[in-house]
Amino acid sequence: MLKPLGDRIVIEVVEQEETTKSGIVLPDSAKEKPQEGKVVAVGTGRLKDNGEKVALEVSEGDQVIYSKFAGTEVSYDGKDYLIIRENDVLAVVQ
Amino acid sequence: MLKPLGDRIVIEVVEQEETTKSGIVLPDSAKEKPQEGKVVAVGTGRLKDNGEKVALEVSEGDQVIYSKFAGTEVSYDGKDYLIIRENDVLAVVQ
Amino acid sequence: MLKPLGDRIVIEVVEQEETTKSGIVLPDSAKEKPQEGKVVAVGTGRLKDNGEKVALEVSEGDQVIYSKFAGTEVSYDGKDYLIIRENDVLAVVQ
Amino acid sequence: MLKPLGDRIVIEVVEQEETTKSGIVLPDSAKEKPQEGKVVAVGTGRLKDNGEKVALEVSEGDQVIYSKFAGTEVSYDGKDYLIIRENDVLAVVQ
Amino acid sequence: MLKPLGDRIVIEVVEQEETTKSGIVLPDSAKEKPQEGKVVAVGTGRLKDNGEKVALEVSEGDQVIYSKFAGTEVSYDGKDYLIIRENDVLAVVQ
């Protein structure tokens, strides 16, 4: 099992079709595309200045939307995961 | 439903006509153009150093003006939203 | 009405003649030119680390000098405004 | 009158002759040239994290040496001033 | 023996086959590849602002995944180690 450190979480990525409607890159668009995934493990929390930990806002099993370029891909036990910081999670899908 | 994390909010963008009056780009203008939208969901608040949360200043239903290049576009349930941090909200229209 | 957030203020810009005396750009001058305006709305204050707000130093009606390249231009109700952070206000004209 | 905000001060610049002795630019010299001026107004002080103000170290009337590239030039009432942060003041001439 | 300082840890790197399946570099992939290793020594902890130390989350003997480009390679007693900060450890393999 992968146990993320601090404010990191492990995500099982949900594959998305990457076809854009027009196929044209709009250079003046500064928006980044998000991606969806399922949280499979959460760290022990963000370390405060006084040495205590703040528990994360997301939990195991949460369906989350996160910034596409965040995190590190990890291959473990034949499956692909993504380890990102909770701060890169934009929203939970409920 | 999209539940934003921390100090993030979900905005339903109000479409604006993008015709500039003169059609000439003024290169010495460093001003960025803002956009308008309606807040449809707010996060649990900004995390303080001591682990507490500060409630956001904007509320669901607020009409807000925000920086054009802020945030991440999210497509959810057939509608387009924008997830931005409250700090990128310039003003509430009252 | 525009209600700015946090430490932001809304300014009604005072138009200035942009004729320079010599018409020559001095490339070794790193000084930026300021502009003048009238404060028409102030935010609820700067957020402190403990979650409290510090009231702004400028008030509605103040005539202020601010950095030319600061802020975001906003068109509202047929008039042009500028939303800047109080930190970009250099001085109040008394 | 110009009333600077926060940790800013208003300076009346003392003109200096800009003739260099050799007329040769030494490219490996990373030193910046300072300038002299007289403080004509001081702000209410630097804002501390707890919301209190720390009074400035320089006072009205002080002759100060400051970094040449600091601050913003302001024309007011037919005279030229410079608004800089106290942090850009290197020393007081006594 | 190598005794790392502060929040640093000493890692014995686990060699990995570096053959990519397709052999093609995908230029739009911003993900960094992680590596695996075994912790052989941990520092005395992260120094807090008040001068106390926060003990590290990883322990000697832990199998960890860390960012490929983190740290400094050290040759000691005929063996190669890597000294990294605990913050560069992504997850512990359990």
Place this chain on the structure above:
Amino acid sequence: MLKPLGDRIVIEVVEQEETTKSGIVLPDSAKEKPQEGKVVAVGTGRLKDNGEKVALEVSEGDQVIYSKFAGTEVSYDGKDYLIIRENDVLAVVQ
């Protein structure tokens, strides 16, 4: 007299011969060359977050070694000085 502000000190530079032994610039050397000088005036101290001052570690008369590229050269009363921050002092020669 020059009275430096905050954590700044005024140094009378000790001239050094600038002949390198080989005359060859080694491009992979990232080391910066230090210089020596005598402290002739010290500021009132570094300002802490709570508004108090921490007295400087160096004193008037100290012979110090400092980073060559630090500070601002000041000409005063026919003599050349250097105003640097105490943080740019590497060591005191005893």
Place this chain on the structure above:
Amino acid sequence: MLKPLGDRIVIEVVEQEETTKSGIVLPDSAKEKPQEGKVVAVGTGRLKDNGEKVALEVSEGDQVIYSKFAGTEVSYDGKDYLIIRENDVLAVVQ
């Protein structure tokens, strides 16, 4: 004698043979090579926000490994030293 300031230490560098085995620079290696040295003097400690000093973790006589590109070379009394911050010390060799 050289008395380093704050969190700085003075190191007597241990010369190392600079022959690489293959003589080929691997451009995709982002690792920096460390060096070894002996601590001959330590500063009074790192200054905390409240004005107190935290004693350094390394002591006079320690054999340390440090980042190759850290610090400033100082020639004193006919011998060459390196002044670095304790933070650039990777590990103590015991």
